[in-house]
Amino acid sequence: MLGYVRKNISEVEYHTWFAPVKNLGVQDGSLVLGVRNSFAQEWFRKHYLELLEDALRSLGAQNPQVSFQVLPAQQDALLSATDPPPPPAVVTAGKPVPVIHPAPTADNRKSLNPKYTFENFVVGPNNNLAHAAALAVAESPGKAYNPLFIYGDVGLGKTHLMHAVGHYIAERFPEKRIEYVSTETFTNELINSIRDDKTTQFRNRYRSVDLLLVDDIQFVAGKERTQEEFFHTFNALYENHKQIILSSDRPPKEIQTLEGRLRSRFEWGLITDIQSPEFETRVAILKMNAEHNRISVPQEVLELIARQVTSNIRELEGALMRVVAFASLNNVPFSRAVAAKALSNIFTPQEVKVEMMDVLRQVASHYNMPPEVIRGSGRVREVVVPRQVAQYLIRELTDHSLPEIGQFFGRDHSTVMHAINKVSEQMGKDADVTEAITVLRKRMQGTDDDELEA
Numbered sequence: 001m002l003g004y005v006r007k008n009i010s011e012v013e014y015h016t017w018f019a020p021v022k023n024l025g026v027q028d029g030s031l032v033l034g035v036r037n038s039f040a041q042e043w044f045r046k047h048y049l050e051l052l053e054d055a056l057r058s059l060g061a062q063n064p065q066v067s068f069q070v071l072p073a074q075q076d077a078l079l080s081a082t083d084p085p086p087p088p089a090v091v092t093a094g095k096p097v098p099v100i101h102p103a104p105t106a107d108n109r110k111s112l113n114p115k116y117t118f119e120n121f122v123v124g125p126n127n128n129l130a131h132a133a134a135l136a137v138a139e140s141p142g143k144a145y146n147p148l149f150i151y152g153d154v155g156l157g158k159t160h161l162m163h164a165v166g167h168y169i170a171e172r173f174p175e176k177r178i179e180y181v182s183t184e185t186f187t188n189e190l191i192n193s194i195r196d197d198k199t200t201q202f203r204n205r206y207r208s209v210d211l212l213l214v215d216d217i218q219f220v221a222g223k224e225r226t227q228e229e230f231f232h233t234f235n236a237l238y239e240n241h242k243q244i245i246l247s248s249d250r251p252p253k254e255i256q257t258l259e260g261r262l263r264s265r266f267e268w269g270l271i272t273d274i275q276s277p278e279f280e281t282r283v284a285i286l287k288m289n290a291e292h293n294r295i296s297v298p299q300e301v302l303e304l305i306a307r308q309v310t311s312n313i314r315e316l317e318g319a320l321m322r323v324v325a326f327a328s329l330n331n332v333p334f335s336r337a338v339a340a341k342a343l344s345n346i347f348t349p350q351e352v353k354v355e356m357m358d359v360l361r362q363v364a365s366h367y368n369m370p371p372e373v374i375r376g377s378g379r380v381r382e383v384v385v386p387r388q389v390a391q392y393l394i395r396e397l398t399d400h401s402l403p404e405i406g407q408f409f410g411r412d413h414s415t416v417m418h419a420i421n422k423v424s425e426q427m428g429k430d431a432d433v434t435e436a437i438t439v440l441r442k443r444m445q446g447t448d449d450d451e452l453e454a
């Protein structure tokens with residue numbers, strides 16, 4: 001099947017998407033393929049389903065069916081070495097599928113962040129040109145665009161893309177030498193080599209690589225000796241058709257005090273920029289991040305975070321981690337209100353309107369039962385009381401009308417009215433109901449700082 005697929009798509013696509021796929025066997029007449037996350041799952045459904053079915057047809061299948069299943073995370077860069085190991089195996093049709101251990105990190109990859117791969121890079125209108133150029137370079141290093149110059153503001157994925165090219169080449173050509181260096185490190189190493197009389201070693205090291213990735217090249221501005229050295233490194237690599245990728249916060253023509261001969265070299269290949277991601281891309285990045293950390297965060301919470309943090313992806317990821325840490329430390333479920341509170345230093349909490357779903361989730365968590373049960377048709381007291389509490393709090397904390405609340409619970413507005421009256425009567429008399437209302441009200445209005453921050 002893979003042979004068929006490979007003949008029909010580019011090598012880059014094949015390596016990006018198909019190399020990590022696992023065969024999980026046949027289930028109910030459908031071939032199940034394991035993919036790394038729900039983003040990949042959607043991508044496969046959209047772009048490769050027909051191709052895969054054709055591949056099966058070419059092998060004689062009459063009515064080919066293919067489905068995709070998200071594999072448990074294997075090696076996630078966001079998890080630290082001390083995190084517990086991923087779940088042991090996926091069980092499909094009764095048979096355990098062994099977990100595939102990642103290949104040992106090759107020496108030439110040690111300076112590359114394992115998370116920064118093409119697969120983990122969300123493509124949107126803001127970065128699709130840079131992404132396409134990086135893929136082209138990864139496929140034909142030294143031939144497509146040399147150098148590739150990627151520029152953009154802080155935290156928008158320049159380093160990620162550079163490393164992705166590095167991983168891609170390292171996987172396909174393990175013998176190739178790859179060097180990733182920040183301009184600052186390059187400068188410091190040069191200074192040390194001059195001090196220690198080791199400039200020959202320094203030169204040999206950088207001039208003998210197959211792929212040189214240099215981050216933040218704008219910092220060569222005003223450093224004459226570094227520019228001189230880099231000029232010779234550049235020439236040596238370029239003449240030998242070795243690939244160079246440079247990142248910067250601005251295009252070459254805007255780097256002040258950059259020697260003309262270097263500037264013109266930076267412009268020889270392709271210059272491409274990365275812009276700030278728009279809302280949908282930000283949500284997709286957050287979703288992917290949450291999945292990598294094996295945390296299920298409701299869509300509306302991801303959207304709230306994506307609306308608040310708009311320009312820097314590193315900050316966007318930081319905001320998600322903050323919300324996750326906050327919810328887990330305070331042992332409360334994810335909700336827009338909790339996210340707003342966790343991020344209250346970034347924006348003011350009153351900007352966030354409490355939604356019916358938020359209230360329901362908080363009530364469900366308080367009573368330790370699934371939200372659907374509270375919203376369902378059960379009539380036992382254990383369910384009726386939380387339902388009435390939820391309706392009471394929704395009326396108090398949101399702008400929704402009785403009919404709207406009724407609709408949310410699949411009931412009539414008079415039932416909601418009855419629930420609200422009932423809870424009002426019990427306040428101050430029934431200890432459990434009084435406590436539930438007090439605790440939940442505080443939590444959602446964000447006034448119990450002491451409790452949440454303790």
Ligand SMILES: Nc1ncnc2c1ncn2[C@@H]1O[C@H](COP(=O)(O)OP(=O)(O)OP(=O)(O)O)[C@@H](O)[C@H]1O
Nearest residue numbers: 120121122153154155156157158159160285313314
């Ligand atoms: N399109 C994307 N999809 C998924 N994650 C992304 C994307 N773009 C950026 N990131 C993530 O955002 C964070 C910041 O990205 P990166 O370090 O590559 O930014 P940068 O542009 O090199 O920033 P700086 O200018 O500070 O060096 C990283 O964790 C990276 O994985």
